[in-house]
């Protein structure tokens with residue numbers, strides 16, 4: 161791996177000799193309409209790419225690099241408008257929601273909320289002097305959440321007590337009988353952060369009832385001026401999408417949305433209990449040994465990621481932040497998409513997959529993987545507003561796939577940004593047009609499967625196959641109208657012929673270990689804990705749900721019910737006898753019944769033997785418990 165201190169010399173606009181910078185430049189884009197505050201707090205110098213490159217390697221954790229977009233200001237506002245802008249302003253739900261529900265006082269509060277700006281701060285602290293550059297390198301590497309504990313300062317981003325019950329924000333089908341993390345899980349003794357991102361910290365948690373069952377807890381943090389209400393909406397939307405997609409072999413399973421208590425490990429808030437990934441794809445590519453990985457294995461990884469993207473699109477969801485950091489490798493070596501923080505339903509009516517596609521506007525995604533139509537919204541570039549046209553969010557995912565394929569094969573990013581200010585991108589565009597003009601005039605035509613560019617083209621040189629190069633270039637077509645769609649990709653004969661070591665027909669719900677849920681604790685208005693024993697009968701979803709029946713979109717677009725309204729979910733056994741007992745501390749419950757305690761079945765769906773994990777191990781050493789971000793920090 162390239163040493164961080166050398167990176168500034170090696171990274172140039174034209175070529176990047178190491179993907180170590182990738183994480184740094186893989187920052188999420190900020191909506192141009194919401195960048196005023198960020199400019200003040202996290203402005204990057206004009207010579208950012210060259211001058212900051214050295215720092216980038218040293219601070220390559222996601223938390224130091226990512227600039228979360230501000231479209232999350234009203235993430236649940238699904239309107240009938242054709243534009244699903246990434247900017248909060250464009251997402252004000254002034255029009256009725258697609259489900260036709262009329263305005264309620266809740267809508268009023270949403271409208272008010274959506275006028276507030278969210279500006280991303282990787283550390284969740286919104287002090288006037290805070291900027292990315294002002295955060296110490298050590299803090300970037302290992303953000304210490306200890307300072308969140310100082311609740312007296314209004315700038316400190318800590319959720320007010322009481323933390324809202326996640327069930328209040330979830331559709332009925334996703335409500336859980338247990339929402340307290342500590343009911344069923346304990347933090348791993350290792351006390352290590354295994355990953356972090358713009359608004360989260362990921363730690364290992366263990367089942368209280370079967371210690372060898374380890375999961376990831378993605379503890380979610382508030383960002384900048386985010387209100388608790390916005391926080392809850394943003395996080396529940398991410399959870400709903402992640403949960404909707406769970407069960408596919410190439411999607412990281414997200415099991416529960418839970419309340420996390422303040423402990424020595426972290427501060428109170430919400431968190432996702434997820435399937436634990438071994439490391440992310442970025443951590444693999446970043447290692448020097450990646451260069452020796454056989455092309456067949458790289459193509460296999462690419463195909464797995466593409467299957468994950470296709471599944472998202474088939475479900476009516478655009479991921480919108482496809483990049484190697486958001487691909488986790490399972491302990492079995494299976495590639496799984498994660499991080500649905502800026503994903504969205506892309507149909508006008510999310511429930512109707514035949515309804516028209518919602519167009520997006522604004523900057524979404526992460527620069528090396530974000531296509532030109534997105535980069536036009538970068539206000540710093542001062543593009544003609546005429547170029548800022550609404551775009552199909554699925555095309556963003558396809559472009560990201562193309563850049564991932566180029567990166568996997570070339571062992572480096574093709575260029576920093578897909579815009580005319582980047583000479584590497586300009587060269588790529590020239591090469592693209594040249595190839596089309598000189599070698600294959602119908603290159604961009606649908607159904608043209610003649611070989612793509614060959615060794616004479618810089619960004620096709622290492623493919624060793626004109627067909628593989630064709631797929632990469634067609635996905636990363638700078639022109640959105642001719643770019644491969646996910647269906648085009650799956651029809652491509654070369655892509656179809658790529659062998660994978662994973663059978664995507666396997667239902668991950670069968671193979672993936674799910675957490676055991678045995679204890680349920682609620683706080684009643686008198687402050688007592690109400691602990692419930694889950695029995696076989698109680699494992700069924702509640703029939704007498706105290707929450708009104710609301711659709712996913714309904715919940716997403718509305719404020720939570722008033723704190724006093726919903727009583728805890730009632731449970732009863734077969735005879736109708738209540739299973740709740742009042743006690744001051746939750747009792748330990750007998751290890752008899754489980755909610756999700758299916759045993760993992762046999763093998764991890766291998767059809768062909770590849771060695772992703774062996775490669776990783778040989779490349780990174782015996783580090784199965786080390787998170788990608790730690791690897792980055794330690795190199």
Ligand SMILES: Nc1ncnc2c1ncn2[C@@H]1O[C@H](COP(=O)(O)OP(=O)(O)OP(=O)(O)O)[C@@H](O)[C@H]1O
Nearest residue numbers: 226355356357358359360376435436437485499501
């Ligand atoms: N289930 C998991 N198992 C293991 N590691 C994980 C898991 N989820 C996330 N990570 C690690 O934590 C990192 C951050 O997670 P994630 O991308 O979900 O956070 P985020 O805040 O949404 O990031 P971003 O800054 O891109 O928005 C990932 O890149 C990965 O390395």
